[in-house]
């Protein structure tokens with residue numbers, strides 16, 4: 347249960363002149379709140395679903411009991427307007443060598459379209475573009491000399507060197523920013539649809555996770571206009587992708603090796619065609635962040651921000667009835683409960699010089715939407731927000747001695763973290779699964795986009811410094827002695 351202590355003590359250390367007493371946290375209270383938040387009567391805390399009202403009421407009551415100053419547009423609630431795309435129907439037929447079979451959505455294919463109405467593919471040709479990454483600096487352009495207009499583009503997961511075993515210029519095993527532009531490249535070159543072939547290692551999540559979320563509505567912030575939509579996009583189960591390449595005369599492993607080279611060019615897969623009908627509707631929806639402030643003693647001193655997303659995946663009508671509720675105890679019941687406990691500790695301690703903002707985000711699982719909205723509508727100016735601490739989620743492990751730091755080199759707070767960790771006997775170790783791109787996935791602010799573009803952040807107090815998630819690893823055989 348030491349996982350949250352480094353974060354909290356770091357705060358105490360950085361504000362030591364104003365507050366010599368470190369707040370005391372209670373594991374028992376955190377546990378009780380996790381239990382409450384993940385109970386079935388919270389319906390899995392799905393934004394815009396019945397679980398939202400119940401969750402918000404619980405969180406508001408707790409903020410009020412702590413005496414936090416409401417900092418939303420309606421009490422503690424900060425309205426987050428959303429666009430919601432719902433897939434009404436979907437049909438996919440894959441032809442391999444003249445034989446046509448249906449691909450079952452949520453089983454063999456996970457796909458959607460944000461074009462309102464019906465999007466149709468009628469025996470569209472398929473082009474394999476390797477990793478689908480265009481990087482002129484390194485000479486990579488799989489689209490060179492290949493016509494994908496009106497066709498289906500199929501790409502490998504990851505980037506050219508995530509599995510190559512050496513750094514080809516894309517950051518080695520780390521997931522590169524270039525890999526996040528695949529869809530845009532397919533769109534730019536006039537493709538009608540884009541699919542990635544699922545592969546667990548470079549994707550860093552299993553197929554089932556993706557398949558289970560198929561047909562869950564897609565969301566975006568409603569900023570007054572509907573963004574232009576690409577055609578059908580999605581992911582193919584690995585064996586489907588492998589079969590499709592084989593029909594086109596390509597061996598999956600050999601195709602990967604070929605696509606790791608800068609001279610790789612896209613290949614039109616002979617004898618492969620895809621037909622599809624996807625009907626999508628769009629409506630507007632509203633969700634809410636919960637934001638409260640513990641005012642500091644010096645209004646000119648700025649603030650620090652604690653954030654955690656309250657949302658989970660809610661109820662999923664596509665699962666069998668016995669398993670409809672995805673309770674989200676760990677992700678992110680733990681972070682939400684810990685934020686409540688940190689707020690309780692601060693509220694009971696002498697006031698800091700800086701104000702402390704406590705924010706519980708909505709729609710993190712829909713693409714960091716609540717946090718992004720906050721970054722554009724902050725309760726206190728970002729320019730004087732010295733640090734953000736993100737709680738999402740706590741890895742359920744035993745006692746640890748390693749503290750794994752994600753997104754190394756992006757904030758000067760690392761030096762404080764190293765000092766506090768050392769005082770607790772924790773060892774900071776390099777990020778292990780860099781291909782997972784956690785620094786981008788877990789940054790709860792729009793500033794995360796700056797990280798993901800690979801730009802290091804500089805000064806604290808610039809409003810851009812955010813704290814990377816730190817996760818702890820279980821003590822290994824070699825370091826367990828003495829714990």
Ligand SMILES: [Zn+2]
Nearest residue numbers: 677678738739
């Ligand atoms: Zn989470």
